[in-house]
Amino acid sequence: MKKILYSMILGIALVSCKNDQKNEPVVEDANTKEYQKIAEANGFKEFDDVEKIGFTFNVKVGDSVRSKRHWVWNRKAGKISLTENDSVSSYVKKDSLGDSEKSIDSKFINDSYWLLFPFQMEWSNAKISDPKEATAPISGDQMKMLTVSFPSEGGYTPGDSYDIYYDDDLMIQEWVYKSADGGREMATTWEDYKNYDGIKIAQSHKNKEGNFELFFTDIEVTKSKSE
Template structure:
């Protein structure tokens, strides 16, 4: 009887251990199945985005010593209510599947500015075609890095056919990228630098050209 009880105990313990191994194995497998784009987005704070009620930021472009563009945005992601302040003029609209003709100009600006602001998330949110992970020399630092090519369809959207080559470090944070226009006439590499954490969102506040003559940067950032 004692031998039977001992055997039953050992068998139960073995089954328990096997179950634990299976669960651990499933967790590892699930983690491994995440795409590189998903890992990049999560490294930048994607998992915290659902808690965001409002984002404020100012999109700025400086060429040489001249500030060419400055647009202030307030965005409520849960309702897609958006306000743009540009100079002395403020406009409001709500993003829907059918943007009113009168709102398309402001929507185009918002898409452009918010893509720069949260591009790592757009890699998951949008319907872009994303390449396999590759390794190559980054355009600005000239260091060897891993990269992905993120391409958009030739139709639909405001800039169809555009491609972005994103270079990232071992922590899956972007360090550089190259923008390539659909017609192949324009190619622009810039940095991803000056990261700061805003309520769990890791935002790159500055993007500079190789010679520093161009800078796209964000100010007045607030995440609620």
């Protein structure tokens, strides 16, 4: 189980108002895809104004915190900084990265995908299915579901896929990770949503047994100031 949990953590291919707000209705276009509606419902257009976002990625297994990484992503400068185990590292996002930069980048890709997956569906080159009705694996509720499949080549974990279960408000409620080789599969919740200046983020993800939680703290969003 421990192996499966950590595979899930590393399985994704390759921010400061904390008041709950009601979901704003999404203005739909006839040509808007379902995954685009999900991104927009989570504040995708608001993210255009974000200059910097900071967050701490935490993983707890049982009663033990196994991972804790604090990130600051300066989108304007393209600079990403990591604080882990009292050590600070940074790099500038570019086409070619050195080995040490790739090591940090792989962690950032994983952690930021958990944080902003609704937006990643817009940014990535994943293949996304049409939605259908399905039973969510943890709650057993009927929800809409679509599958996000990453290419078999490129990225840090090529070929992985995710079944996304979401509600009528276009908020993801659960997902199932599936490894490319079919050997690993894990479902977690998407819960404790908070609105950070128009960006909606699920702060907690738990498995069905309750002995695994991936959660975010120290979320801060800095937007560009109006002219």
